[in-house]
Amino acid sequence: MEKTIVKLPVRGYHLDGYNHVNNARYLEFLEEARWQHFDNISKDAYKTLKWAFVIVNININYKYPATFGDVLRIETTIDKIGGKSMTFQQEVFLNETETPVCDAKVTFVILDTATGKPLTIEGDLLQLLQKEISI
Amino acid sequence: MEKTIVKLPVRGYHLDGYNHVNNARYLEFLEEARWQHFDNISKDAYKTLKWAFVIVNININYKYPATFGDVLRIETTIDKIGGKSMTFQQEVFLNETETPVCDAKVTFVILDTATGKPLTIEGDLLQLLQKEISI
């Protein structure tokens, strides 16, 4: 499976009272990396898609207190796709090193926006999520 | 005109790398105070209103670096309503003192959601914004 690598510099506004990146901000960084991962879905497609990507679980480990001037290297892969859910594996490393800053498993369901029900991930939807097709 | 007073404690996640409340976070605090100001507009009304409240200008002065443990006292009044815009005056003070933390003028237009055009503020709309009626 394809791995997407995103680099984000840590700025002053990302920090909190402990002078490290706040726990909530990492979820925005991970979301940013996932948008970049799905570069096979066009801006126009997102607007017309009948599929809503809804997070059901995030399990995140915080390992290193990144601070101002660090560059975060976020590596995003699909951990598994099965039945009615898919899970991303996202690992954040410090600069060019292998020092882990945090890692997370982020699990989604894809809702049919007409019914609000989760879809079985198969066919075009499966291919799209595996980046085998573009829309 | 009515003044709304809102108190918000400063937490660790509101701070930035300078250990004071970040400039962007104040705009969220001011928005929170404005929602509380318009307690004459019900949750259900917001969902069905054909009026969209859209900010066109914010002019904010930062005067004191509030930090962890401070309580911000936000005083919101309507500065003026005229023609096609309205302006809030919002002043933020430190705890129970008269020490100013920041102050802002926040100017809105109200768009007709059907046409996307700004409405002249008169009649029911004027009364609503002046809190003379509830919906």
Add this chain to the structure above:
Amino acid sequence: MEKTIVKLPVRGYHLDGYNHVNNARYLEFLEEARWQHFDNISKDAYKTLKWAFVIVNININYKYPATFGDVLRIETTIDKIGGKSMTFQQEVFLNETETPVCDAKVTFVILDTATGKPLTIEGDLLQLLQKEISI
């Protein structure tokens, strides 16, 4: 163990492109609730404490898409304290109902700020975290 209940109204700025509260924003809501839980630690104590409360894991389930006008009821308890870590159980409900919006386990270590090493949670530190003493 004591349970802390915090109520937070959902505003327009809490939502994202799906018109529901964004996944990252919930972590700020949970952080807010934890600050309120530890009302036995004074503002001054936080500033002089030699203990830093550092999150090592968050495992959060998203169950219901809260949106504008909902009020979130956040119930915070300590799930367990043992060895060198403590875990909060935080449950978010919709308005006055038992409808779960999300729930999370949030695990901390307490670092000695002089050494950067995690402390064994015992003695005064244990009593403080169990809210048996105030500082």
Add this chain to the structure above:
Amino acid sequence: MEKTIVKLPVRGYHLDGYNHVNNARYLEFLEEARWQHFDNISKDAYKTLKWAFVIVNININYKYPATFGDVLRIETTIDKIGGKSMTFQQEVFLNETETPVCDAKVTFVILDTATGKPLTIEGDLLQLLQKEISI
């Protein structure tokens, strides 16, 4: 004076209940652009500098409701430097067009961290802010 151009794609987590970029989020975008503008100040220099860059005023006009999939082009220049303050001019355009999304004047003072007093902007400090020297 040098102009810095930064491009930022609008993601789902940047939007609010009106489905456009929230007013507060723009201040984070502008802050991001200013960090990139001062690429003549190294990460290490920021950590040892005896100068703190503190915002005293932001005057921002919101002109166009950017939404998901738009790319914001932020152009940052120094508007003026004089006496004890400096002002940035920041203009945000839609994609590759000249459609203005917002513009802002952001005024700073530079505090001497030892005294907490604003410095007169001259000599090395002036040259640094004009990007004539690097540190």
